[in-house]
Amino acid sequence: MNLDEPGAPEAQKTASAVGDWLSATAPAAPDAAAAPSGLARAATVQDMFDLAAPEVKPVVARLVPVDGKCQSIEILHGEDVTKIGRSKDLPESLRLGSMRLSSFHAELHLAPATNVVTLVDTSTNGVWLNLARVTKGSAIELSPGDSIRLLNPASKDDDGPRFEFLFQQVRPKASASSLVDELTCSICKCVYYRPVSVIPCLHTFCGHCISAWIKTGAGDCAECRSKMREVRPSHKIASVVADLIKAKPEHAKSATECAQLDSENTIPAVGLVLGKRERSDDGLGSDDEEDEEEDSDSDA
Ligand SMILES: [Zn+2]
Ligand SMILES: [Zn+2]
Structure with missing residues (x-):
């Protein structure tokens, strides 16, 4: 069996990406101990799962x-x-x-x-x-x-x-200001614009921010410094940001600003692959991600 086959492994990755994104952003909230922030996060978790299954209207x-x-x-x-x-x-x-x-x-x-x-x-x-x-x-x-x-x-x-x-x-109220904290890019310190997630660490940045970071030749995540394998647009986070901007329109960007940032964004809609995937067939695959040679173990 080819472990790189799309299908089930992809679906698992997407499901865990949501949870991991939330746990990754949780410690970053400055008032993590305060009750309103906890409620805010609960509302965000639910919203994100709703967006993953839009036919359900809770x-x-x-x-x-x-x-x-x-x-x-x-x-x-x-x-x-x-x-x-x-x-x-x-x-x-x-x-x-x-x-x-x-x-x-x-x-x-x-x-x-x-x-x-x-x-x-x-x-x-x-x-x-x-x-x-x-x-x-x-x-x-x-x-x-x-x-x-x-x-x-x-x-x-x-x-x-x-x-x-x-x-x-039925669903707890969230304060818009704590959502702003959770949806702020660590590079530009603004609410995410065309958010992308880094794989495998799942840190999120604006598309134009990570583009500028990659342009400097960096191959590690701007937040945790782990190796970036792929950068992918995150439609779920984009939807949460769009909802937030309805409540806090002062975080919306002007048309001129959007055009400028879009021109700086080099992440394609299908995502950008930066390094080859780790293979683990029967435990014999190479775990050296710096290896430039094509690993053909799984073609046997
Ligand atoms: Zn940014
Ligand atoms: Zn990271």
Whole structure:
């Protein structure tokens, strides 16, 4: 069997790359001992696995009806805006059947990088948060246990649903600033731009930063100094960065800057191989990576 065959070994490498990247970045966080950073990291771990399996939309938060007379409203990862109301245009899971509600009664906005959910009143007759009427048009951040009412708390009860919900935060909130720390390139000290991962150590840098590093003739990782075998664009980390920039647009680069950095980036989309792979067939393969000769043991 040829151990360099693509397939299972590749898949294993990708799976461990995510975990290793996280453990590699964990000690670098300056406030690693603080609780908010721990929560932030948990949210990041989950986000990265979600991105690896994009067909699954996990629940980030939920509105649970206090009287159990209507369905729970689920706020899903990847849905920036969740609208609720009685409109037939809404999916059944978000439709609340009562003429006392507006067609589009309220919106729940999700900040994808931080899992923060905000409530916006889009109704005619109002929305109440912890018994106080929500100001129209303003977005209010929800906290676990908040009470959300879609009907006036002073109105007379009938037998129908009360449309009073408790807010449940299923996935922990992350602070955007601790995410910035975790997604900062150690070369340029900015949030990653076109991030690439070094194989096998899995340290991450901007594409243009590692390009400049390689141009100096360096063959070792700029962070841990272990030998670089390959440098590959990391789409998973790029997606997390894109989500972060939605929450913190001040970290976005200008079009001019992007064009300049792209022109300095010499890492191709398929990755850049810097050294040949280590062979380990039956323990007879050469483990000297500096060996220039082609190792043909596996062709037997
Ligand atoms: Zn950089
Ligand atoms: Zn490294």
